[in-house]
Amino acid sequence: AQKITQTQPGMFVQEKEAVTLDCTYDTSDQSYGLFWYKQPSSGEMIFLIYQGSYDEQNATEGRYSLNFQKARKSANLVISASQLGDSAMYFCAMRETGTYKYIFGTGTRLKVLA
Amino acid sequence: KAGVTQTPRYLIKTRGQQVTLSCSPISGHRSVSWYQQTPGQGLQFLFEYFSETQRNKGNFPGRFSGRQFSNSRSEMNVSTLELGDSALYLCASSLDSGQGAREQYFGPGTRLTVT
Numbered sequence: 174a175q176k177i178t179q180t181q182p183g184m185f186v187q188e189k190e191a192v193t194l195d196c197t198y199d200t201s202d203q204s205y206g207l208f209w210y211k212q213p214s215s216g217e218m219i220f221l222i223y224q225g226s227y228d229e230q231n232a233t234e235g236r237y238s239l240n241f242q243k244a245r246k247s248a249n250l251v252i253s254a255s256q257l258g259d260s261a262m263y264f265c266a267m268r269e270t271g272t273y274k275y276i277f278g279t280g281t282r283l284k285v286l287a
Numbered sequence: 288k289a290g291v292t293q294t295p296r297y298l299i300k301t302r303g304q305q306v307t308l309s310c311s312p313i314s315g316h317r318s319v320s321w322y323q324q325t326p327g328q329g330l331q332f333l334f335e336y337f338s339e340t341q342r343n344k345g346n347f348p349g350r351f352s353g354r355q356f357s358n359s360r361s362e363m364n365v366s367t368l369e370l371g372d373s374a375l376y377l378c379a380s381s382l383d384s385g386q387g388a389r390e391q392y393f394g395p396g397t398r399l400t401v402t
Contacts, residue, residue, distance in 0.1 A: 208390055216375055218393035264330065273383070274343050275320065275391065277330040 175200050177265050179278035186255045187286050193240070194250040194281045196265030202226075204270035207248040209239065212262040212280070221263075224248060255285045289314065291394035293378050299400045305366040308397045312359050312380030318342075319361040320391060321353060324375040333376075336361055337383060365399075373401045 176199040186192035198207065209221040224232045224239045232239040240249040252259055265278040292311045300306050312319050320343075321333040332345040336355035353363045359380075365372055375398050379391035 206389070210393075215395075216398075217395045218377060218379070220390045220392060223390050268389075272343070273318075273335065273337070275332060275335075277322075277332075279329045 175267060175269060175272075175274065175276045177267055177276050177278035179265055179281050181281045182279075183282045183284070185284050185286055186252075188257060189254055191251060191253045192255055192283065194252070194263050194265075194283065196248045196250065196278060198246050198248060198265070198267050200246075200267065200269055202269040202271055206268045206270070207239070207241070208266040208268070209237070209248075209250045210264045210266060210277075211259075212264065214261070218264070222250070252283075257285050257287060259283060260285045291378060291380050291392055293376075293394035293397050295397060296395060297398050297400075299402060300368050301402050302368055302370060304368050305364065306368060306399065308363045308365075308376055308378075308399075310361045310363070310378030310380075310394060312361070312378075313382075313392055316380035316382050316392070317359055318381040318383035318391075319355055319359060320379045320381070321361070321363050322377040322379065323347075324377060324396075325373075330377075333363065368401045370401050373399060375399075 178197045205226045207224045211219045222234045222237045236253045238251045262280045264280045268275045294309045318337045320335040324330045335343040339355045350366045355361045375396045377396045379393045381391045
């Protein structure tokens, strides 16, 4: 069965430093997509980055990069040069191409310190 | 391009009542999903509609139902409200041709309080 695991309920990082948010997944499907979303205190979920299961290169979007290790079934989000505005809840998600189902992890609350 | 819109943004209902929430997806998006978010249970998938058909359903009781119209707008209905239905209800749309997994874009949510 599909499963997304985020083992870090909360993390702190100093402003301008890099931080890695962990995500592991479980699926029996060969074709799937991995996503990261940010949810600020306002509540709206913001799409950050996408990695396809067949993509050989790690995805990058500005200060966000996804460290995709397929054999380990991990899809960690790396935020470089953290900013105060990065303080939010971060969710890892997966969607199997065959079933179209999205599942989300429990989230990691990131606090950036000045 | 306008984002996903949800109405109303806030709603207060009493137990036993029913409620209808509305979601307008991004233009061109045919997939609409609904999620319930609570502090205790996190983000839970309710159902997904694609081209007016329910394509996926989560593990929620039959009191939760939805539909999608030909213009891709979607509504979610909860009947016989219970206190535990108090939550943030998020709608998300996706440009999904059925050929692959694509990212979802979320609306601001409807915060439902049941008293």
